[in-house]
Amino acid sequence: MQNLLIVANLPSANTRKLVDAVLAGARHPDIEQVDVKFSEPLSACAEDVLWANGIIVGTTENFGYMSGQIKDFFERIYYPCLEQAQGLPYSLFIKGGLDGTGATLSMQKIITGLRWKEIHQPLLMKGEFQQQWLADCEEFGMYMAAGLEAGVF
Numbered sequence: 001m002q003n004l005l006i007v008a009n010l011p012s013a014n015t016r017k018l019v020d021a022v023l024a025g026a027r028h029p030d031i032e033q034v035d036v037k038f039s040e041p042l043s044a045c046a047e048d049v050l051w052a053n054g055i056i057v058g059t060t061e062n063f064g065y066m067s068g069q070i071k072d073f074f075e076r077i078y079y080p081c082l083e084q085a086q087g088l089p090y091s092l093f094i095k096g097g098l099d100g101t102g103a104t105l106s107m108q109k110i111i112t113g114l115r116w117k118e119i120h121q122p123l124l125m126k127g128e129f130q131q132q133w134l135a136d137c138e139e140f141g142m143y144m145a146a147g148l149e150a151g152v153f
Contacts, residue, residue: 008058025141046080064102
C-alpha cells in the first residue's frame, strides 16, 4: 500500500471544486493500492509528510506568491522532514489570478531545499475559473496515484 498526501488551501468554492477533482482522480476506483489523505495546510504536519510516499501541494496565488497557509505548512514541516523525506515524489497545482509563476517559483525554491523529486510539471490554472480545470485536476490526481501504485515514482 502506498500513501498519498494532498495538502491544499481552500479559500473559495472554486478552489474546493479543484481540490475535490484532484481527490476524485487520486481515489479513482481502479487505483486500489493507494491510501489518499487530504489535509488543509494549517492542519497538516510533519508526521503527515513522513507518512506519505508522495505528496501533491495546491495553492492559490496570493500577491504573486504562494498562499500564507501553504508557506506556514512548509515552515512547520521543513526541518522535521529535511533529512527523512528526501526524494519524496511531489507535484504542484496552482490557481493563479495573474500568471502563477511567483507562487510556483516560491514553492519550488523551498522544495529544492527539501530535496523532493518533481514527478509532474506544475498544473497552472490562470484567470477566471474554467470547467475544463476540473477534468485537468482529476487527471492530475489520477496520474500521481497511479504512478505511486505502479511503483513508477
